[in-house]
Amino acid sequence: MDMTSLPADPLLDRKSAARYLGVTPGTLAVWACKKRYQDLKVVKIGRTVRYRLSDLEKFIEVRLWA
Numbered sequence: 001m002d003m004t005s006l007p008a009d010p011l012l013d014r015k016s017a018a019r020y021l022g023v024t025p026g027t028l029a030v031w032a033c034k035k036r037y038q039d040l041k042v043v044k045i046g047r048t049v050r051y052r053l054s055d056l057e058k059f060i061e062v063r064l065w066a
Helices: 014-021 025-034 053-061
Strands: 011-013 043-045 048-052
Touching: 011 014, 011 053, 014 025, 014 048, 014 053, 025 048, 048 053
Parallel strands: none
Antiparallel strands: 011 048, 043 048
């Protein structure tokens, strides 16, 4: 597989994703465990949890107040 054909959508660990959203990593863990936000998708790779940057951006976008 050609690595240049992969999408440029970085995966963030829980700590980085929490920093991006302005919450604690523990809050993200609770949200994932309780499935509080269905649109906040989690990528599990083994025991690690990752978040796509594009999913975090969409999560913020739908919560903007006009």
